Amino acid sequence: MDEFRIELLPIPMYEPPARPYVPDDSWVPLPASPQALPCRSRVRPRTASSTHREPAGIRRAACSAARSNHGGEALEQARLAAERSLRVALEVLDHRRPVSQLSGIADERTVAAVGTLVRADLVPSRELGSAVLAGLHVEMIDEQTAEICARYLRGSRRLALAARIERSGSRDWHLTALRLS
Numbered sequence: 001m002d003e004f005r006i007e008l009l010p011i012p013m014y015e016p017p018a019r020p021y022v023p024d025d026s027w028v029p030l031p032a033s034p035q036a037l038p039c040r041s042r043v044r045p046r047t048a049s050s051t052h053r054e055p056a057g058i059r060r061a062a063c064s065a066a067r068s069n070h071g072g073e074a075l076e077q078a079r080l081a082a083e084r085s086l087r088v089a090l091e092v093l094d095h096r097r098p099v100s101q102l103s104g105i106a107d108e109r110t111v112a113a114v115g116t117l118v119r120a121d122l123v124p125s126r127e128l129g130s131a132v133l134a135g136l137h138v139e140m141i142d143e144q145t146a147e148i149c150a151r152y153l154r155g156s157r158r159l160a161l162a163a164r165i166e167r168s169g170s171r172d173w174h175l176t177a178l179r180l181s
Helices: 056-069 073-093 108-119
Strands: 131-142 145-154 157-168 172-180
Touching: 073 108, 073 131, 073 145, 073 157, 073 172, 108 172
Parallel strands: none
Antiparallel strands: 131 145, 145 157, 157 172
C-alpha cells in the first residue's frame, strides 16, 4: 500500500524584507500657498510665513456662517428629495418599477443611463436580491445643488452609490447623476 506524503513548503516572499526607516535629509517643506482656502476643519497655528490676514476666530466664524447658509430648510428638502429619488431609482434598477417613472424625478441623461443598465441587466449584484436603501448623507454644494452618498443592501452585501440632485425652479429637485458600485 502506497503512503501519500504531503510536504508543505514555506510561503514565498512577495515583498522585499523590512528595513529600518532612515529619514531623507533632502526633504524640504512646501511653502504656504498664496490662495488659502477659507474653511478648514482644523485651525493651524499662525506662523511668520502665514498668508492669513485675519485672526483664526474670524476665519472660524466665516466658516460656520458659510455652512449655515446651505443648511436648514434647503438641506431638509434636499434630504427628502434624495431619499425619494434614490428609493425610486433602486426600485427601477430591481425591475420593480418601469423606467418611465424616473422621468418625473430625473433628467433625461440619467433616465437614459438607468434604462441602459436595466435593459442590459448590468445592475451590480442584482442576483443577491432586491436593493434596500440603508442610509444617506447629503452635502449641500449651494442652494440649488446637493451631492449624496448612500449605502444600500442587497441580501447580506452592503453597496454604495453616489448621486447629485439639482433644484429646478423654486421647489422641484431632479436627479442629475447616479453612480452605483
